[in-house]
Amino acid sequence: MGIMGFLRNRAGVIIVIAIGFAIVAFLLSDAIRSGQGFISDSRTEVGEVAGESVSYKDFNQRVDQNSQQFKQQMGSLNSQMTSYVVENTWNQTVSGIILKKQTEKLGLVVGGDEIVDLLFNNPTQQVKQIFTNQQTGEFDRASALSSRKSADTDPSGQLKAQWVALEDNVQQQRVNEKYINLVKNGIYVNSLDAKDDYTNRNKLVNFEYVFKEYASVPEKDVIVTDADYKEYYEQNKYKFKNATETRTFEYVAFNAAPSKQDTLDAKVKIDKIAEGLRTSTNDSLFVAINSDTKSPIVYQKKGQLEPALDSVMFGASKGFIYGPFFSNGTYKIAKLIDSRISPDSVKARHILINPASSGGLDKAKATADSLKNLIQNGADFAALAAKFGTDASKDKGGDLGTFGRGAMIPAFEDAVFAGTTGQIITVATQFGVHVIEIEKQIGSSQVVKLAIVDKALAPSSVTEQGAYQKAQSFLSNASNAKQFDENAKKEGLNKLVGENVTPIQGSLLGLEDARNLVRWAYKADKGDVSNEIFDIGDKYVVAVLTAIKPEGTLSLEDVKKQIEPDVKRLAQGKVLKAQFEKNVSGATSLAQIAQKIGVQVTPVENVVFANPVIPGVAQENKVIGSIFGSQPNKVSKPIEGDRGIYVYTVKSFTNPAPLANVLKVKEQMEQAIAQQVDGAVFEVLKQKAKVKDNRANFY
Structure with missing residues (x-):
């Protein structure tokens, strides 16, 4: 009774606590499921740029617009093209936000008259593409003006919205150009820079050298240690910066492509369709019922048909049937409905x-x-x-x-x-x-109207089920990475690798539409085997995640396999350099050194600093740089190049004639630097903008 009374007296407090606990539990479970915090907007935000969020709704609208423009040019989009559009739209969005913030800081604006000029008088490339006369290839100013006028009275408001978006894009593009031009105007090359550049391109050196490749050291004489790995890693750490997180996975693919029996069955069906088309009295209806591609039957001129048809149909009689023939994975039959002379x-x-x-x-x-x-x-x-x-x-x-x-x-x-x-x-x-x-x-030319029936060669349900069952059996016996490897070896399966796959990557070698596989990889932990079978093209795929490389400077462990050949070369270099130092000691000429190490002296003439290539060997920046800093007729110390160890003697330098036109060289250098400004400025600003990319959650 005491407990029941306690509960009754404090029921309100208990209920409030219980409800509060339930809410917290709900939020916690939601956060755990999503892997994100309570107030995360990552499910509605594609990303964040310089503190400004990019909503999925706005970004996806831009993707749709760019996709439509791309379709107008290409006809259709496959997975690779779609990934390209998404990537391109993201880069446009990021650069737009970054540059807008910079231009607003500087107070850069575009006036009303300037906008009118960019739309109708000196149109931008974007405006030209929209209002180009297809026949003349010229900008149709009257059409642009008419469209802009119609936008103000468009009852749906759609045309008005399109013009607002176009004007905003043109305005921001022009502001960005002004910003870039300001940066370019700040480029300055002084006379000393010009003279150095002229000298580097025209001063000649003649030298002799002896050289031995790192690979000449037998592997048995090389012991690669952890210290070697660490030494190479520390010296080259700047090379291992990951611009974005990447993931690597191994996978096995079970082929579900049409079998021989599927091909035979398809051939029987298409032969029957061919006979039906031959006797058809309503070709348009026959095509609509029997063809995989429901395209209108129209007149076409020579060059518009695929080659197999283009070569026969313009000399054939009405009712002529060509096929069945096989083209790009599809059986086709074509019937000539009409042929006539028509205006161009x-x-x-x-x-x-x-x-x-x-x-x-x-x-x-x-x-x-x-x-x-x-x-x-x-x-x-x-x-x-x-x-x-x-x-x-x-x-x-x-x-x-x-x-x-x-x-x-x-x-x-x-x-x-x-x-x-x-x-x-x-x-x-x-x-x-x-x-x-x-x-x-x-004009006038011959045109033909064809009824074309196409049927894609597809795998039968028996073929697909057989491949799927093999994939299912493999997956059921591979709950971890070790079992995955063991089963692949046992069944003689070829393990393929998706290496350093980026979050938004859409395809892999041999797998055109691999987005679902990539999405899984970015939700999995290292060592996880996929919890589903991925249906990609004509393959069923099972994968295991083998590596995660985070954004930023990668650890030694992350790059150890990648740098193994370079570290081996480093160890070979130590052995080879010790041999050289032993043989160089006491030697007064290259000929003596060459004799001791069993190589020949090689003469080289007319090498310039700006093109640091040793003919017949490789580009050797360090070696050529050392040569131009040496005194003639002295035997050098052993120099570690990219390909091996060198010892050289400078024979002579030939200085160029005095620079006659310093101004011209300065202008050339400034132009060369200016060409790199656009990309370089964007990269610098992007690095400082703290870009957060959540696209992998949506695409």
Whole structure:
């Protein structure tokens, strides 16, 4: 009773404590699961640059925009291209934030008149790309002005938002240019620098040397110690800075590519499809039902088809069937539907009637017919376009310029290329109903229309299941790194390595889309075997994480395997140098040294300091630098080069003629330095900006 009374009297306090404990436990469990603190925004932030967060939403919008631009140029994106777009967008974002902070500190601005000039009079490259006339290749200023004017009245606001983004980009780009130019204007080369550079490029030295490679020391005579590793590491520590964390993993791949039986079965199916296409009376419908690629059937000119078809279809008769043939992993059959002589390009204008704002498709067609009659009876086409048109061309009297095949949608294209000059026609497309005037048709060439059915050669379920079961069996018997190695050896599997993989890397050698595998690697601990089988292309992959290299200067342990050849060379160098020092002692000429160590004296002429190469051997900066600092006719001490040990004697120096034009050399040096400013400035600022990169959590 005492305990129950205590609980009743303090129930409120106990409940509050319990709720508080539950909240803390929830936060703790969430933090443990995510591996981050309570107030972490890493699930909504792609990163942080100089204290400014980069939200996933904003960054992903930029990625989408850049992806769309990339698709317009390349047609489609694979995993490698996608990774490139993400990386490029990140670099743009980082540099944008860093440079913006710098330009704001300096108070650099771009005036309104300057923006107008950069958009319409002396457009930037970005603006040119958007508003370049496809036929002339020239910047279309009228189109740019019309688009900007339309943005102010665009009911959706989408065009307005695009222009705001474009103007912001142009403005910041110009501000950045001003900043870089300020830095470039601060570059100065004095007369002493110019004279030194001139001397380094023109002063000649003639010398003789004896040389022995490190590799000449037998391995049995070399004992590599931990002290050797430490010595080399300390001397070369600056080389081992990791710009970002990297991870290394080993993996085995189980092949699920189509088997011989899969190929035979696919060939039987495609032969049946070929017979169906041969007897088809509705080729468009047949292609839509049977083809993997659902692309519209359009006229194409020579050079636009793939080579196998391009070589036969322009001389074939209607109804001709080519194939089946195999191309890029796909079986294809092609049927010639039509062949004709057609214009190469067309100049046209149109009035687009939008069914949504006209009361439906029937009313839009009726309006189009009325406009057609008015135009045929002498009405002003441009005036009607300005009044009834619903796209950007209305501000230009409906003018679409001159365009070739492929520039317009199929229904529109078929109508204008099949019509005649001066003809007024109406055509319905997915955009609405068009009233079109064909103003001019230019050139003529043969075009063909093909019905193409394609079927990708794919593995059967039996093939895929067989490969997956092998991967599953391997994984079930490999719970740690030791078992992974043992099973791979037992089954005779080839272990592949993903070495020093970066967080955002998208592909590996032989694995085009490996993002899921890379994501796993960045969540795993060293020695972990993947807890899933990765389906990558035509392979099932199981992996084990073998190394984690953190950002910053790597430890000796991290680079030990990497530097092993160099450390071995260091140990060989010690043995070889001791041999040289023994033989050099008391020698008065290179010939004596050469005889003692069993090599020849090699003469060299006309070497310059600026090109420190010993002909026939290698670039030897340290050796050539030592030579230019020596006195003639003296036997040098043994010098450790990159390839081996050298002893030399300088025969003579030839000084160049006095520098006649110091100003010209200074200008050349300043120009060379200025070319490096853009990248160098960004790298310095980036190092000081403390960039935090969380992209691996999202991409």
